[in-house]
Amino acid sequence: MKQKIVKKGYNKIAEEYSVQRDEFKNISFLEKFEKLLSKSSLILDIGCGAGVPIDRYFVEQGHSIVGIDISEKQIELAKKNVPQGKYEVKDMSELKAGEYQVDAIISFYAIFHIPRESHQELFVKLNSFLPSGGLILATMGSSEWEGEEDFHGVDMYWSHFGAEKNKKIIERAGFEIIFDEIDTSGGEKHQIIIAKKV
Numbered sequence: 001m002k003q004k005i006v007k008k009g010y011n012k013i014a015e016e017y018s019v020q021r022d023e024f025k026n027i028s029f030l031e032k033f034e035k036l037l038s039k040s041s042l043i044l045d046i047g048c049g050a051g052v053p054i055d056r057y058f059v060e061q062g063h064s065i066v067g068i069d070i071s072e073k074q075i076e077l078a079k080k081n082v083p084q085g086k087y088e089v090k091d092m093s094e095l096k097a098g099e100y101q102v103d104a105i106i107s108f109y110a111i112f113h114i115p116r117e118s119h120q121e122l123f124v125k126l127n128s129f130l131p132s133g134g135l136i137l138a139t140m141g142s143s144e145w146e147g148e149e150d151f152h153g154v155d156m157y158w159s160h161f162g163a164e165k166n167k168k169i170i171e172r173a174g175f176e177i178i179f180d181e182i183d184t185s186g187g188e189k190h191q192i193i194i195a196k197k198v
């Protein structure tokens with residue numbers, strides 16, 4: 001199962017990934033999203049990693065965080081880095097409809113680690129976690145690719161569609177897209193989507 005490769009990989013490289021993490025400059029997207037949130041929102045972070053800089057930013061803005069990640073090591077780091085957050089080891093592909101009830105959802109650089117055939121189902125489940133008008137910010141792959149490659153010295157798996165198909169998947173899951181941009185920071189291309197539950 002591909003998730004085993006991902007879990008094993010991030011358990012090994014969690015600390016190293018954290019050290020180089022800031023090369024992705026997310027602050028403008030975080031600020032854009034934060035301005036749309038109600039005060040003291042409860043935010044679910046899918047594939048939260050070590051909790052920095054994303055979760056720490058939202059906690060500092062007065063919001064609450066629940067983070068899930070498949071890697072035990074990442075969750076251990078997140079608990080240390082963001083003690084105000086609630087964190088649990090969980091595979092996003094095993095989430096159940098209605099399992100969480102939150103005001104907003106974020107997911108940075110994580111959804112493309114599960115097989116792309118399951119992206120549609122995942123967004124339908126994420127939609128069920130939100131109230132009407134609830135917001136999601138997700139980073140997605142910018143072009144079609146699936147495979148395994150070396151990542152910081154471990155075997156890693158990615159699976160994603162391109163930007164147009166991602167948009168369709170998210171719309172079909174019951175969201176209206178309100179922001180869609182290709183982020184080229186860190187020498188990579190990622191699609192950043194902000195969408196609202198219709």
Ligand SMILES: C[S@@+](CC[C@H](N)C(=O)[O-])C[C@H]1O[C@@H](n2cnc3c(N)ncnc32)[C@H](O)[C@@H]1O
Nearest residue numbers: 010047048049069070071091092108109110113
């Ligand atoms: C590139 S890191 C990004 C971490 C964090 N979102 C950030 O922006 O720093 C991807 C994260 O997704 C997590 N992840 C990958 N597949 C997952 C899955 N099936 N369920 C939950 N988390 C997963 C990894 O363990 C890793 O922590």
